[in-house]
Each structure stands twice: as C-alpha cells, then as structure tokens.
Amino acid sequence: MTLDLSENLESKTRAEPRHVQLGLHDDQVLEMYWHMLLARRIDERMWILHRQHEVAFHVSGIGQEGCQVGAAYAVKRGHDFILPYYRDLCLTLTLGLTPRAMMLALYGKAGDPMSGGRQMPAHYSARQLNIVSVSSPVATQIPQASGIGFAIQYEKTDQVVVTCFGEGSTAEGDFHEGLNWAGIFGLPVIFLCQNNQYAISVPIEREMPVKNVADRAYAYGMPGVIFDGNDFLESYGAMKLAVARARQGKGPSLLEAKTYRPVPHSSDDDDRTYRSRQEVEFWKKRDPILLARNYCYSNNILDEDKNQEFEERAREIVDDANEFARAAPYPPAQEALNGVWGPLPEIERAG
Template sequence: MKLKDSKLNKDQLLQAYRMVKEARMLDERLWQLNRIGKSTFNISGQGAEVGQVAMALAFEPSKDYFLPYYRDMAAAMVWGMSAKDILMGSLGKEADPSSHGRQMPNHYGDRKHNIVPFSSTVTTQYPVATGVALAMQIDESDAIALTATGEGSTAEGDFHEALNFAGVQKLPMIFVIENNGYAISTPNSEEFGVKDLSIRAKGYGLLGKQVNGRDFAETFLAFKEAAENARNGKGATLIEMLVDRLTAHSSDDDQRVYRTPEDISEMKENDCVGLMEQQLLAENILNQDELDSIKEELSEKINQATEEAEAMPNPTADQLMTHIYGEE
C-alpha cells in the first residue's frame, strides 16, 4: 500500500518516518556501545521498526498500556521513551526509567509512560497484559492494552492461557506476534505447523489478522481497526506481524552460522527502512535533501543523548537492594 493510504497527513507521515529512522540509528549506536565494551548486551528490532511504529501510532499512549518484549524499542519510543532513556538502560545507569539499571538492556518499562516492564522469560507479558486489560474493563475505562512477543514464544503455555482468558472475558486488548522467521537459530518451519499464526485467534474466540509489518499503511490500518474494536467492547485481536530480523538474535549470537549469505543479503536489500524512504520519495512527501538532513539531525541527537547518558551516575553498591522489591 502507499503511505498515503494510511490516511495520515504529510506531517504525521514525516513524524512516523523520523521515529523509524531514530530507532534504527539508535540501535546502531547500541551495537557500537556493546562492541567497544561499554554495554553488556544488545538485542535489536532492526527490520521491525516500520511495523512497530505503525502499530504503536494506532494507540493513545497517554492512556493505553503497552507490555512490550525485548525487540520493541521503536514502539516504546512512540509510547514516550527517549533515546537517552534507552541509552541509560543499556549503560545500566541509576536514572534508567526501565529498572534503574537492574534489568538487562532492552527490557523496556516506564511507569510515567504506561509501559509495563517484563521478564526475560518469554511470553510472561501476555498473561500480565490480560490482567491489565481486565482492570480496565472493571474500571469501565476506555483504555486498552497492547502486548507483543516473538513467534517462537507462542509455543509457551502462557500464550494459550492469555488468549483463552481474553476470549472468555472479551478483554479490551491486542496481542501481537512479531514473526521474524526465527527463534534464535530455529526457523519457522521447525516452530509451528500452520502458515498463518493469526488463524489461532479463532480457536479462542478472538479476532485475528496477519499483516505485512514492512508495509506501514497496511500495518497502521490493521492496528487502528483492532484498537477501535477493543475500545468499543468487541474484544481482543491477535495480530501476526511479519517482520525481519536484520541482525543476529543478540550481541551474543552470529546468524551467519545458521543463515545463508543469500538469505541475509536478500533481507537487507528489502530493509523496511529503505522501503519507507523509497515510498516517501515516490509519493513526494519529501525529497532527497530533506531525507539527508533528517538523518544529519538525528545523528546529532543520538550523539548528544549518548554523551548525556554516559555522563549519568551508575547505581552505587549501597543501593543494591533498592528498586528490587516494592517500597511502602
């Protein structure tokens, strides 16, 4: 679909692109910080930024809740987290809003922005999200909940339990499966026996849809419809969003061991960020000079955020047990 099919205006589309590009450039910075030994770990959403930004823009972050998983940096930024917030998490700084430096990097959470922190144990955010949605239903609020996980993680029992409960209670929420083709080194063909994971929705009494997460407008419209349904008492939707994983699983993995060079280069040629840039140019939303200057501006922004985050204090030894348990 064309970007303009999203029915967003030019300014909104430019804003969406800036978010996509900022997330990509920030992730590249996080890899650099890891490779020079300044951060311990990185697990990235490169290849999913367009889908994630389109998804998150369909919500109202000031009232809706987001229960992300580790690749959801771009979506967490749409929900309100800044580049500096994310850098502080990766560098384990005391002012890191996700966990004050106690969690692993990329475990996004921010009370101020309705982002609920999650466990590394995959899919545990799904049943927690049903609890959040149930609370909203009981409160008769029109807020809704969004939660995401990877496709390999749908094999966990938590996936079944959460979808079943959401179907029984008609909860105001959206479940997302970000299908990037792999669970670490395990390909889709060894993960599940269906072609379209969203058809599983039917067995739980939920709405279901598969979207191409490299297509901004298609993804935005699907999430907008799902959000409207959730807000209007029509219950939960399961969306399988097809994306790419352009990088290795994490900074501790090397995907060249289990993917062919052709597979990797073909995926990079169809990089969703490049596709969105081509669409912006083709639809006359901006020209090449404007595209270059956005990149320049974001590069300065990320350099400045990196400097500021690096200068922030680390947690001290006497704070070891703070932020671990709730305080009275």
C-alpha cells in the first residue's frame, strides 16, 4: 500500500504555487517559515549557552524543522495528541510550547512547566496541549501512541495521534510492537519517522537491512510514505493526507521524512569522528529553512526587509526567554522528594 501524494494537489498541471495547491494561504506559509526560523534561533542559542558553560546539556533539532513544522500544521493543536521525541523543538514550539518554557527547561529551573527541573532539556511535555512527556529511552512513546489511539477509538472521538522518532528507534522492539497494534486495530495513529541518517554515530546501513523505514509499513498493514523532510510543504502534504486518513477511521500510516542532522547528536558528541565535512556541507545546502525562505521569496510571500524584521523579532524573543530563564530560581533541593505519588483516595467508610 502506498499513499499517492498527488491526491493533495487539486491539479498537478495547474501553474499555481505548491502551497496554494495544498490549500495553504500566503500568511500560513509565512507563519510556518516564522516558526522554523524562531525554532532555529532558539536552538542555536542553546548550543551557545552550552559552549559558554551556562547549561549542562543540549540536544538539538537543527535541520529537521521542515518536517516538524509540516507536521504541526497538519494537526489540530490541543485536540490531537502528540508524542514527540527529543529533537522536536520546532514541532512543540509551533504547537504552543513557549520559548521561555524551553529555556527554563534548558536551565533546569523551578518554573520549567514540562518537569519542574526534573528532566534533561528537550524532554517536551504539556498536558494542556496534549503533548505527552518525552523520556530518554528511545521508541517507548511509539506503542504508547497506539494506546492513545486505542483510547480515541474507544471513546469514538475524531482525534488523531502523531508520534515522532528517529530512524534509530526503528530497531527497537517498541517500534515493531507499536505498529503491530495500530495495524491490527486500525488505530488513528501517524508514525512519523524523521530519518536523519544517523543513530548518534551509526549510519542507516547498520540500523536496518532495508533501504527505507517506510518499507516496513507493509508488515504492519499500513501505508508507508517517503517524502523530503527538508521540504516543509512536501512534509505538510504527506502529513495532511495521513491525518485525514486517520481522522476518517481509515487507520494508521508510517511516514518517513528523509532529512539530515547537520550538527552533533548532542552537546556531548563530536560528529567529526564519524562523518566527513563534505557530507555535512552538502546537506547544509539543503537546509530546510534556506529552502523555505527561497520558496517564500520566489512566491512574493517574504522579502528581505520582512525577513530582517523576523530575525530581529526572533532575537528579541530568544533574548527575553534566555534572560528570563537565567534569572529564574532553581527548585528548592527538597523538591526532589515531591511528586512521586498522587494523594490516595479517601474512603468514606472502610470495610
């Protein structure tokens, strides 16, 4: 089974710009570009703060903003469920996590709304936005996404679930079991693999014996779709189709965004030990933000003045979030003991 991405296009021959064919207005495209840009500037600041020894750790989403913004625009914010992974800065930002929240988490400050300073940065969570808490063991969220899909089917709502993971996670049993459940029960889940081609240092040839993650969809009775994850519009189109399919009760999809991580795995990694600079430079020319900007320029959605305005606004937001988090208090030490158990239910009359 494959999904025909051209279904998205009202007419393949029409000379209208791609975003119009996908049903997007100019201002929506501009917003998408803005979210990608803001995510990138936040991410870059986080790298700097780590290099300045301001914070202990950073794990980045740089290079993967294209498929993430596409995914964010394909779902209903706060209605659908999202089980992200640690590279989903742009996805969760676009869905409503604030730059201040992300910076508070980076610094491990008390006001961190994702975990109150308990988790490492980039472990996104926001219950009011239906963004489910990320943990560090990879792929655990995949079968949980099937569980949320099961609950949606049980309650007969029109919600869908999107879960994200890297291609490295597809070697875990959790991936296979999660897709198996979704396939058997026809659950409204979109499995979005952001294939950035490396599991830290291990290249895809050592991660899987097939060429594409999407090839595995066949085994779980769902369509597998491959698209250019650095192209925000193609990503949006693929996601839109899979979301519509899930919402109509037609079941799950496995989506594979082909992308690249042009930065080290995390602040503790040195990618020069496992790949060439030429390879990285090649992919930097395919940077999703660069591609989106060029698209906006050539379709008169954005000009250089407006872009400069965006850059200045992003700078202000990042500065504000950074200063806010730097000045915020740490959690009291004894806070480590709180939040293990909820209150036990009271019994009116013990038996």
